[in-house]
Amino acid sequence: MKEIFSLTFLIVGCIVGAGFASGSEINLFFAKFGNAAYFFLFILFCLLFISIYKLLMIKEKYNIRNISHFCLIAFGRYSKMANICLFVCYLLFSSIMVAGLVELFGLMVLVVIFLLAFFILCSQKNRLTKINKVLVPCVVVFILILLLLNLDKTAINNAVCTISCMDIINLIFYASLNMLLSVGAILSLSKIKSKTQIVISSISSSLLVCLICLVIIFLIQGSSIGLGVMPIRSIAENINVFASVISVLIIGTCCLTTFFAVLLSMQEQVQQYKKINAKLVLTILLFCIFVLSFLGFENVLSFAYVLGGSIAFVFLLSLWLIK
Numbered sequence: 001m002k003e004i005f006s007l008t009f010l011i012v013g014c015i016v017g018a019g020f021a022s023g024s025e026i027n028l029f030f031a032k033f034g035n036a037a038y039f040f041l042f043i044l045f046c047l048l049f050i051s052i053y054k055l056l057m058i059k060e061k062y063n064i065r066n067i068s069h070f071c072l073i074a075f076g077r078y079s080k081m082a083n084i085c086l087f088v089c090y091l092l093f094s095s096i097m098v099a100g101l102v103e104l105f106g107l108m109v110l111v112v113i114f115l116l117a118f119f120i121l122c123s124q125k126n127r128l129t130k131i132n133k134v135l136v137p138c139v140v141v142f143i144l145i146l147l148l149l150n151l152d153k154t155a156i157n158n159a160v161c162t163i164s165c166m167d168i169i170n171l172i173f174y175a176s177l178n179m180l181l182s183v184g185a186i187l188s189l190s191k192i193k194s195k196t197q198i199v200i201s202s203i204s205s206s207l208l209v210c211l212i213c214l215v216i217i218f219l220i221q222g223s224s225i226g227l228g229v230m231p232i233r234s235i236a237e238n239i240n241v242f243a244s245v246i247s248v249l250i251i252g253t254c255c256l257t258t259f260f261a262v263l264l265s266m267q268e269q270v271q272q273y274k275k276i277n278a279k280l281v282l283t284i285l286l287f288c289i290f291v292l293s294f295l296g297f298e299n300v301l302s303f304a305y306v307l308g309g310s311i312a313f314v315f316l317l318s319l320w321l322i323k
Contacts, residue, residue, distance in 0.1 A: 003191045004201050006133065010189060011052065011205040013132030014182035016139060016212060017093070017258030018100030021251045023216050023231030024298075029174050030213065031220035036163050040171050041217070045210045047175040051319060052186070053202035055179075058322050059187055060198070066268040067184045074318040082315075083269055086180070089311045090262045091285070092304040093181060095292035097259035099300050102293055103229070104252050110290055113259070131260075135253055136208070142250050143215045146232070149239050150219060173309030176316040178209075180308075181258060183315075184265025229298050 019025035030037040064070050068083055075082040101109050192201055220231050228234045236247035263282075270281050292300060 004197055004204065007186070007190050007192055007201045008205045008208060009132040009136045010185055011182045011201075012136045012208050012212070013254075013257045014185050014261040015178045015209055015258070016136070016254050017181065018097050018251065018255040020178075020213075021139065021254035022100065022229070022233060023220055023235075024229060025174065026213055026216040027220050027231050029171055031217045033163055033167070034221070037217050037221070038214075040168075041210055041213060043168070043171055044175050044213070045206050047172065047316075048179065048206040048209060049202050051175075051179045051316060052182075052205055053198060054319055054322070055183065055186060056190060056192055056198040056202065057195075058319070059190065060193060064187055066187055066272075067265045068269055068272045070183070070187060074315075074322055082318075085311045086315070087266060087269055089177075089180060089308045090266050091289065092292070092300065092308050093177070094259055094262050094266070094289045095295075096300050096304055097255040097262070098289055098293035099296060100255045101252055101259075103296075104233075104248050104255075113256075114286060114290075131257055135257055139250055139254065140208075140212060142246060143212060143219070143232070146235060146239070146243070146247075147215050147218055149243070150222060150235065170305075170309075173305065173313050176312035177305070177308055179319075180312040180315055181262060184268065185261045188264060188268065 023031075030040050033040060058064060058070075058073070062069075062073050064073060067086065068079075071079040071082040071086070098110070098113060101113060192198055216232065219235055223231070223235055223238075230251065233244070233247050233251065236243040266285065267282060270285075295303075
């Protein structure tokens with residue numbers, strides 16, 4: 001059971017990044033559709049469960065060690081091209097996490113991120129699992145407290161908005177992106193082996209992601225204030241200063257854990273080329289991430305979903321097609 005809990009928290013911690021924890025993504029892909037949000041949430045659960053289950057089964061069958069090894073199995077002679085596309089996708093989403101942190105804490109946070117990034121990359125990989133064991137329960141407790149504090153102030157919006165095929169396609173792209181963010185960490189750090197453990201881990205991680213999403217939907221749909229770019233932060237600020245501070249810390253920590261998970265995948269992609277200086281490449285990479293983050297949280301987020309969603313969807317299809 002210890003391995004199941006560790007993997008569940010690892011996956012959830014990787015998925016719940018800046019856009020998710022801040023409520024920005026939840027508002028965009030779920031909450032604005034009224035009661036239809038629950039149908040979308042069911043789709044998200046199914047996509048995550050099937051994808052996580054499939055990935056863990058493939059990892060066990062082919063003894064896959066990292067994301068580059070997966071690309072070799074999934075794409076064959078096109079694996080190098082697949083690695084490049086994934087690298088670009090990871091670069092964009094690392095920039096989103098950093099942009100979110102800058103928006104929360106200011107430019108000086110870049111120095112802290114740089115130092116923490118090198119500490120994580122140069123230390124044991126399982127540190128990410130240990131961090132997420134603490135973070136994920138904190139996220140769950142915090143959003144439940146926010147919900148309880150807001151129950152007497154708001155009324156849930158039960159209207160059903162018109163949805164189109166494009167809305168469902170966007171949701172599939174979003175689920176693909178969430179899956180992609182956790183793949184590198186799953187392949188590198190998962191110790192699950194039996195089929196029973198794989199099934200339980202797939203259900204528990206998918207369910208926990210959706211439960212967090214559900215509570216955030218309630219909070220957003222029931223809010224009567226202007227929510228801005230980060231709805232959860234706006235809701236917390238409307239309660240009191242203490243709630244506002246906690247929300248900033250929670251969102252910031254979520255940004256960091258997802259950022260580190262993506263960096264881990266990028267590091268393993270770089271390290272497969274033994275002739276290059278991995279530390280130098282990673283330093284240049286961090287610089288590029290910081291430069292992209294100056295475009296702003298909202299701008300990077302909207303751009304990344306277009307390109308990153310397409311790459312992630314192809315990745316998801318390849319995952320499902322592996323026998």
